[in-house]
Amino acid sequence: MDISTTTDASPPTPPQHKPAERKRDARGATRPGDRIFLGLSRGSGILLLVIMAAIAGFLTYRAAIAIGKDHGNFLTTFEWNTNVQPPTFGIAVLAFGTIVSSVVAMALAVPVAVAIALFITHYAPRRMSGPVAYVIDLLAAVPSIVYGLWGALVLVPHMNGLFGWLNDFFGWTGLFSWEEGAPRSMLTVGILLAIMILPIITNVSREVFRQVPQMHEEAALALGATRWEVIRMSVLPFGRSGVISASMLGLGRALGETMAVATVLSPSFDIQASLLNPGGGTFAQNIASKFSEANEFGRDALIASGLILFVITLVVNGAARLIIARRAEYSGANA
Amino acid sequence: MAKRIDVSGLTAYYGSHKAIEDISMTVEPRSVTAFIGPSGCGKSTFLRTLNRMHEVTPGGRVEGKVLLDDEDLYGTGVDPVSVRREVGMVFQRPNPFPTMSIFDNVAAGLRLNGNYRKSELSDIVEKSLRGANLWNEVKDRLNKPGSGLSGGQQQRLCIARAIAVEPKVLLMDEPCSALDPISTLAIEDLIGELKERFTIVIVTHNMQQAARVSDRTAFFNLAAVGQPGRLIEIDDTERIFSNPSVQATEDYISGRFG
Numbered sequence: 348m349d350i351s352t353t354t355d356a357s358p359p360t361p362p363q364h365k366p367a368e369r370k371r372d373a374r375g376a377t378r379p380g381d382r383i384f385l386g387l388s389r390g391s392g393i394l395l396l397v398i399m400a401a402i403a404g405f406l407t408y409r410a411a412i413a414i415g416k417d418h419g420n421f422l423t424t425f426e427w428n429t430n431v432q433p434p435t436f437g438i439a440v441l442a443f444g445t446i447v448s449s450v451v452a453m454a455l456a457v458p459v460a461v462a463i464a465l466f467i468t469h470y471a472p473r474r475m476s477g478p479v480a481y482v483i484d485l486l487a488a489v490p491s492i493v494y495g496l497w498g499a500l501v502l503v504p505h506m507n508g509l510f511g512w513l514n515d516f517f518g519w520t521g522l523f524s525w526e527e528g529a530p531r532s533m534l535t536v537g538i539l540l541a542i543m544i545l546p547i548i549t550n551v552s553r554e555v556f557r558q559v560p561q562m563h564e565e566a567a568l569a570l571g572a573t574r575w576e577v578i579r580m581s582v583l584p585f586g587r588s589g590v591i592s593a594s595m596l597g598l599g600r601a602l603g604e605t606m607a608v609a610t611v612l613s614p615s616f617d618i619q620a621s622l623l624n625p626g627g628g629t630f631a632q633n634i635a636s637k638f639s640e641a642n643e644f645g646r647d648a649l650i651a652s653g654l655i656l657f658v659i660t661l662v663v664n665g666a667a668r669l670i671i672a673r674r675a676e677y678s679g680a681n682a
Numbered sequence: 683m684a685k686r687i688d689v690s691g692l693t694a695y696y697g698s699h700k701a702i703e704d705i706s707m708t709v710e711p712r713s714v715t716a717f718i719g720p721s722g723c724g725k726s727t728f729l730r731t732l733n734r735m736h737e738v739t740p741g742g743r744v745e746g747k748v749l750l751d752d753e754d755l756y757g758t759g760v761d762p763v764s765v766r767r768e769v770g771m772v773f774q775r776p777n778p779f780p781t782m783s784i785f786d787n788v789a790a791g792l793r794l795n796g797n798y799r800k801s802e803l804s805d806i807v808e809k810s811l812r813g814a815n816l817w818n819e820v821k822d823r824l825n826k827p828g829s830g831l832s833g834g835q836q837q838r839l840c841i842a843r844a845i846a847v848e849p850k851v852l853l854m855d856e857p858c859s860a861l862d863p864i865s866t867l868a869i870e871d872l873i874g875e876l877k878e879r880f881t882i883v884i885v886t887h888n889m890q891q892a893a894r895v896s897d898r899t900a901f902f903n904l905a906a907v908g909q910p911g912r913l914i915e916i917d918d919t920e921r922i923f924s925n926p927s928v929q930a931t932e933d934y935i936s937g938r939f940g
Binding site: 571576587 | 780
């Protein structure tokens, strides 16, 4: 072999870089494609933060104008009068109604969604799991106004029987007492919301359950676990954080749902201890029903209520992340 | 109490594909039997028919008889779940339950099988971890997650989990193939101790390992790709590695193919 060719073939000595440049080299962000992709992804990340900040800034600015002129306590007042002088309005009823309807929806939807997801991934024969999953996907595609119309025209007239039964047997708890009147109450809203958020929770849970590694299920099987015990020992623990995330997606939709609530609920500015008596309201429903008729100040007041909804959503998401992070070292993702 | 395994005319399928054909053998109680053979010859499939794990795979089905002492594992009315409680299994990759602590991992099988008092449970957990030569390494962190252990420790944790329920037979599917040589040695030593109490069947790709740990060795082979795997011969390990009665075994062991 010729010595000169060997020298030519040897790779050129890398130029000496400053530490920052060397770090960039190590990430491989020096070629055009890498640079473009880096710029795109970084830009998208920054854009997201800018949009969030813009929304928060807008809400805070307009809300501050309205809250400054509020004669009542914005957090505890049980009325919404923005056209009178001095204006008196508060979000107590809205916060209560939003949380109650969402809690009812979650309580009904999460167990059913997890059960459907388990059925599709672990119980149903293959011929069936595909169609069932497809129907669930279709449910997610139905617009919320359609759910609202169905709720008002079909669900509400059919709730009388259930309401009467609940009142007869559980009326003594106070939570389920019913003083007649159309069943356009928080329970009906909660049931409708539950149906609406069922598909998203089911779909995400299904994907999570499908990803449970075979070896974890076999570990349980080899110990003599039945199908249900395999699910309890391997599938549910592995899917736990995924189900929480799925539920948060559903909760986000329930908290912000507008049209379906507005068509079903008969709103009033008071708090009902019973889930069956009509009345109450939610943030989104209140904004939707008052916005078109509100003057500029009234709109600012509604925006202030939107800010509170925004904060509630942030807190809920933060809490969910905390729950997931607290048991991270036991996470199924460590496997 | 360790039990004898008596297999006769066993054939296993994946859907319409015949994976292993007409296998018969006897495995003596309190002995170690190693399965060797080239990849795809069906030794893992055969192992999985011994605790009815083969049927878990979609399309998996089995013909033939597997007697555990006198009880046919594939007899009518036999529940696969109760079979697996008698025949424990350790897998190729260590698979402790990631969401459970070390203690709970070992106790998992016991909790399935019945109600134990807390003191009973911790006695059995300690005994099992000692039995798996893991106790001294983990006794101070029983409440830590099992996934925090090293690969070799995780595999011994899985062995502790399997022996905690006192199975009659312990199946091991290439238990050392994901481990380093030191951890492998620890598992092999452990197998030597466990055979005093259990009937052990181990699948291995490592022929030195088969020679080191087993009393009997079974050689599996397949005629061609797509053909079902067959048992070529089973004999005392010493004989298989010195003077096998079938030419194919000698070829495989001496590295002439496979």
